[in-house]
Amino acid sequence: MKRVLAAELTEIMDDLVLLKGWIHKMKSFGKFAFVFLRDKSGVIQLVIEDEKILSQLKLEMSVEVKGIPVKNGKAPGGIEVQVKEIEIIGKTYYDLLPFSINQKKVEATLETELDYRYISLRRPDRRAIFKIQAEIVEAFKGYFKEQGFHEIHTPKIIASGTEGGSEMFTVNYFDRRAFLAQSPQFYKQMMVGAGFESVFEIGHAYRAELHNTWRHLNEYVSLDIETAFIKDEYDLMEFEIGFLKHLFQHLEENCKKELEMYNVVLPKIKEIPKIPLFEAQKILLEKYDKKSPLGNIDAEGEILFSKYIQEEYNSDFVFLTKYPASKRPVYTMPDDQYEGATKSFDLIYKGLEITTGGQRIHDYEMLRDNMIKFGLKPEDFGFYLDSFKYGMPPHGGFAIGLERITMKLLGLDNIRESTLLPRDMNRITP
Numbered sequence: 001m002k003r004v005l006a007a008e009l010t011e012i013m014d015d016l017v018l019l020k021g022w023i024h025k026m027k028s029f030g031k032f033a034f035v036f037l038r039d040k041s042g043v044i045q046l047v048i049e050d051e052k053i054l055s056q057l058k059l060e061m062s063v064e065v066k067g068i069p070v071k072n073g074k075a076p077g078g079i080e081v082q083v084k085e086i087e088i089i090g091k092t093y094y095d096l097l098p099f100s101i102n103q104k105k106v107e108a109t110l111e112t113e114l115d116y117r118y119i120s121l122r123r124p125d126r127r128a129i130f131k132i133q134a135e136i137v138e139a140f141k142g143y144f145k146e147q148g149f150h151e152i153h154t155p156k157i158i159a160s161g162t163e164g165g166s167e168m169f170t171v172n173y174f175d176r177r178a179f180l181a182q183s184p185q186f187y188k189q190m191m192v193g194a195g196f197e198s199v200f201e202i203g204h205a206y207r208a209e210l211h212n213t214w215r216h217l218n219e220y221v222s223l224d225i226e227t228a229f230i231k232d233e234y235d236l237m238e239f240e241i242g243f244l245k246h247l248f249q250h251l252e253e254n255c256k257k258e259l260e261m262y263n264v265v266l267p268k269i270k271e272i273p274k275i276p277l278f279e280a281q282k283i284l285l286e287k288y289d290k291k292s293p294l295g296n297i298d299a300e301g302e303i304l305f306s307k308y309i310q311e312e313y314n315s316d317f318v319f320l321t322k323y324p325a326s327k328r329p330v331y332t333m334p335d336d337q338y339e340g341a342t343k344s345f346d347l348i349y350k351g352l353e354i355t356t357g358g359q360r361i362h363d364y365e366m367l368r369d370n371m372i373k374f375g376l377k378p379e380d381f382g383f384y385l386d387s388f389k390y391g392m393p394p395h396g397g398f399a400i401g402l403e404r405i406t407m408k409l410l411g412l413d414n415i416r417e418s419t420l421l422p423r424d425m426n427r428i429t430p
């Protein structure tokens with residue numbers, strides 16, 4: 001007998017159906033009970049009259065059910081199943097569930113939920129986050145494949161850092177020291193130059209950030225692109241706008257139910273304002289008396305500036321452009337208009353940076369000289385620098401943090417909520 005899913009029971013079938021799932025909720029009326037069965041698709045009401053079996057049922061057991069679907073206007077979805085046979089196929093071994101699966105509110109802290117991720121994900125609203133996340137990845141793949149980009153998978157155990165700074169995890173690699181990749185930066189550039197021209201990668205990135213915040217993880221998923229023969233960084237911003245438009249269309253078509261659970265109204269993107277960083281800093285100071293750190297704006301500044309953009313441009317998004325060279329990695333192309341600035345940008349979405357990108361230095365000598373200017377030793381960059389000796393074309397790219405875009409889209413408060421199994425300074429399990 002073929003299994004049917006709860007959500008597939010939309011009309012009455014004469015025959016017995018086979019359902020499998022977990023006991024979501026039970027309402028007993030003495031001689032019979034309504035038992036709600038949950039599977040990956042939804043919840044269906046069962047009517048059970050066998051008192052012996054009812055006494056054995058416990059929340060979250062997994063069961064196999066054979067029964068006849070009948071109409072009941074009061075049942076969720078208008079259909080209930082009159083159970084003929086029920087078998088317990090997955091026993092439980094708990095005294096008390098760590099938190100409720102079947103109530104609107106969880107009544108547990110986020111940390112407890114994460115400790116019991118294997119239970120919290122049984123909640124349909126929690127699984128919805130990851131359904132949407134999976135569709136963000138689908139949309140990213142779909143869009144960039146359509147644009148002629150080639151998917152790559154680059155190593156995550158690497159010999160040197162790519163993003164400057166000290167946020168790297170070291171790994172014992174036999175008798176040598178290696179690092180976990182902070183980003184696929186060098187390899188995505190290399191693959192563009194190697195002839196693919198346009199590449200994308202969906203992969204893990206590692207940051208040994210020494211602070212636990214609502215927006216930082218130590219391991220996250222990076223949606224990266226890199227493309228050759230661009231004119232400048234504005235070509236890249238157009239790619240990101242194109243992707244976002246496609247993404248929201250894709251989510252509207254594929255995640256209606258899940259988006260409703262979080263009351264998400266998808267943004268309608270026409271244009272995204274592009275504002276040089278120094279102007280954003282000036283506006284923050286003049287309008288909000290908010291001072292910014294040198295060559296950047298901090299988390300509070302991002303939130304305030306997004307508020308300003310929402311009021312002035314009616315946009316959830318803003319590109320901050322022309323970041324200073326001193327605050328950008330060594331590979332970033334200097335700007336030809338503003339002294340000390342670069343052809344790089346961040347995309348801020350509802351008060352949070354979700355993307356960094358920019359045009360890269362593609363000329364071998366220029367890159368080598370920039371490394372020296374940054375106080376780095378060109379010989380430490382071996383294969384990366386060498387790959388620029390063979391006609392590297394003008395190119396650039398960007399990376400979107402998957403958990404960050406998911407979080408902002410759903411209006412979640414903490415990045416851990418949009419991370420399946422978060423890694424932070426205090427957590428490496430489950």
Ligand code: AMO
Binds near residue numbers: 163182220402
């Ligand atoms: P950057 O370091 O800004 O740029 O990272 C790109 C994007 O990745 C996400 N992100 C993070 N998400 C969660 N936790 C973190 N600790 C974290 N760090 C970064 C953010 C961020 O915007 N190589 C460049 C990209 C490029 O230029 O192509 C880079 O990695 O969403």
